Amino acid sequence: MIKKITYRIIILLALVSFTACQNDDAPTANVDAMVAEPGDLLNQAFPLNKVRVEGEGLKGLKKITLDNKIDISFNPNYNSDKAFIFTIPFDEKLGSRFGVQPITFITGSGSVTKNIEILQPVPTITKTTPAVATPGFPLEIEGTWFYNISSITLGGKTLSYTLKSSTSIIIGLPSDAVTGSELVVTTPGGSAKKTINFATVVLVSDFDGNGSRRDWTAYGDIDSFNANTTGGPSGSYATLVWAGSTANGYNGSSAGGGASFLNASNNDASKTFIDIDVSANVVGAQFAIQLNTIDGVNYGYNFKVTDVNWATKTILLSDFKDNYGFGSNTAATVDPSKINEIKVGVAQGDSPNPSAIKYDNIKIRYQ
Structure with missing residues (x-):
């Protein structure tokens, strides 16, 4: 009986010793390299690209944490003792950033932390709105990876801009911008480029002696008219005052026709x-x-001022109507190349008395 007990104890000790040896032989988690596409980047990766982790003791992957705060999802089916694959996430809301940062892997054999460098991708420009830009007006740029912008230039000249998001920028176009100029958005990741075509803009009058129509006069039921009032948005402007007279039934101002x-x-x-x-x-x-x-042929467009402060009013030609703006036929079929005169006045039938309208920088724009 004693011999049997002794024999069993010896067998038990042997099993314990064998198991301990097995555990001693099991590799602890170790990462030799992180290889990313494209071009087999070593310990570097671009956002949203796949990374292959190579090493030992990687079986039973439980968790991946980037920069001590971002948990990375992975497919356990792509996991072996020697390697596994995951995709680099990038989410501003979670605090994603570029540069060198720690990444921790927890497997069935332990935990290991390495450093990986998240590279900033080259930005892209996918769209500009409007598609045909206008000098002196804003332009929205849509694209990708608008982070850490160092400069935005047009034709080599630096522009001011407002960053709406990592995919949208509003820039202010200079009034002397030339069609065919190259727009360049530069970041640490590289540069995005796009050729910008501009609308045809004809200055009718700025009441400072510039434009294709310079000598303005008024007619009809006006009380007074001054085409050289000082203090406008960009110098002098025109002021037309209607004080309620209906003797003629109309009023206005013009610099005449011509080409x-x-x-x-x-x-x-x-x-x-x-x-x-x-x-x-x-x-x-x-x-x-x-x-x-x-x-x-003549067409009209009437609108009420909702704010006494200066503002730019933009009117689409096809929104003009016949019968001085009160008709039912629009100017949608009018040939813009035949327009040779613009008149400005007060619509007497539905305006406060007196009304003093002010106007400046009249332009016709084709885009």
Whole structure:
């Protein structure tokens, strides 16, 4: 009996010793290399790219943590004792960043921490709005990886900008921008480039002696008119005052007709705009804008001022209507290349008395 007990104890001790030896032989978690696409980057990776981790004791992967705060998901089916694969995440809300940072792997054999460098991708420009830009107006740039911007240039000139997000930027275009200029957004990741084409912009008048129409006069039921009032958005401006007279039933101002503003190829009303800086002495003052063509056709557009402060009013040509803006036929079929006169006045039928309208920087724009 004693011999049997002794024999069993010897067998038990042998089993314990064998198991201990097995555990001693089991490798602890160790990472030899992290290899990422493209080009087999070593211990470096771009966001959203796959990384292959190579080493020993990697079986039974339980958790991956980047930068001590971002848990990374993985597919356990792509896990062996020698390697596994995961994808580098990038989420601003979770605090993702570029540069060298720790990454920790917890496997069935233990935990190991290494450093990996998250590289900043080259930015891209996918879209600009509007597609055809206008000098002096804002332009929205849409794209990817707009982080840590060092500069934005157009034709080599540095631009001011507002970063809306990592995929959207608003830039201010200079008034002297030239069509075909190259827009460049530069970050530590590289540069994104796009050729910018600009709209055709014709200055009708800025009331400072510039533009294709310079000598303005008024007509009809006006009380007073001054085409050289000082203190406008960019110098002098025009002021037309209507004090309630209805003797003629109309009023306005013009610098006359002449040659067309646009060339023959600018013939699409849906691409034609009138830009005018406006203000007034009272909210509710109603502007009456009239366009005449070399064929003797006229269309109008009427709008009320909702703020006495200066603002730029942009009007699409196809929104103009016949019968001085009160008709039912739009100017959608009008050939913009035939427009040769712009008139500005007060719509007498529905304006406060008196109304003093102010206007400046009249332009016709084709894009």
